Amino acid sequence: MQNYLEFNFKISPLQPWNEILMAELIEIGFDSFTEEIDGILGYIQKELFNEEELKALPLFENENVEITYTFEEMPNINWNEEWEKNFSPINIDDKVMIRAEFHESVPGMHEIIIQPKMSFGTGHHPTTHLMIQQMMDIDFNGKKVLDMGCGTSVLAIYAKQQGSGEVKAIDIDEWSVENSKENATRNGVELDIEQGTADNLGKENFDIILANINRNILISDIPVYVSVMNEGGKLLLSGLCFFDVDDILEVCRENGLELKKKLQREEWVSLLLEK
CATH class of the missing domain: 3.30.70 (Alpha-Beta Plaits)
Structure with missing residues (x-):
């Protein structure tokens, strides 16, 4: 401990x-x-x-x-035990529920089941909530997806559940990687999970990239994301406060991305862009 x-x-x-x-x-x-x-x-x-x-x-x-x-x-x-005691289910627009195994299932709602360890991305933070809201309106069927800074891999799991083809999940934190593997098994989906950063990205291309990280890393890594995106591909960003948006959009425009949709929850913002 x-x-x-x-x-x-x-x-x-x-x-x-x-x-x-x-x-x-x-x-x-x-x-x-x-x-x-x-x-x-x-x-x-x-x-x-x-x-x-x-x-x-x-x-x-x-x-x-x-x-x-x-x-x-x-x-x-045991802080992980304390975290679990205080973990409550997350309801996103009465359509998607993120819950632990010890919570009751809710009929009619799409469910993502995670073990609530102390890794970022349990769904409680507004940015994760915004990402799921954006993803509800995206066609994932057969698409190749990348989840950068995956945390608990809630987003990667949801993408796979929505019909994605290959889904890669990357996080710099070893604990997050192990938790992601557990959560993928728990939800009966297959993910390609690895520890690292955008430096891990090689020649393979993606149709949809999900990046719920933070302003500084996004500004640094957006050119890398664009380099591994297929033409017409989608980039979904969050981890941004409202005052970060102009700086992020400037970098996106410089890299040939067009803003398609913006959502805001409290002070936090999610952007959907297209190449």
Whole structure:
């Protein structure tokens, strides 16, 4: 079991900066959060924490928000067990449910069943919700699909369930890769899952690329995604706050992508683009 640090972030004003802070904290290794009345509690493995990285986050330089924090080391308990205790099913537009095996099935809803370990992408975050909403309107039948930064592989699993051909899922985190393999088996689908980054992408091409990551990685990797997309292929992006959209769209236009659909949930945005 890993030793964790608990950070108590006080944020003024709270909205929309609490969600934005969580997005930045995820980039430096924080993996779970609890929302408070005046801020958030954030958790990170002790061995991953670097205070210089924390202090260098862009939000700490933003004049529109004041953020202070304290932290303490947490008792050595089974955090994965605690995560499971607090995992609740996710209902997306009364059409798709993401649930654990210990939740009851709901008749008439499409289900994705996952083991709720502490990897990003359980469906609770608005960006995962937005990605599934976008995917509901896309024809996956026979398409070759890539899920970059797959987390629990919820998106890859859903794509396969919707009739995709080959589906590749890639994540930089070893825990996410192992959890993805478990979840693929749990849902009775076959995925090509590997650990890595966009550097893993070679000469194979894809019809649909799903990337729910974060602004900086997307800006860096969009040219790579385009290079492995078939003509007429679709790129579905999220992990973006509303103020990231202009920068992302500029990179997309430079790489020959056309915006087809934009969805927003709270401060978060998903973009569907076509080559």
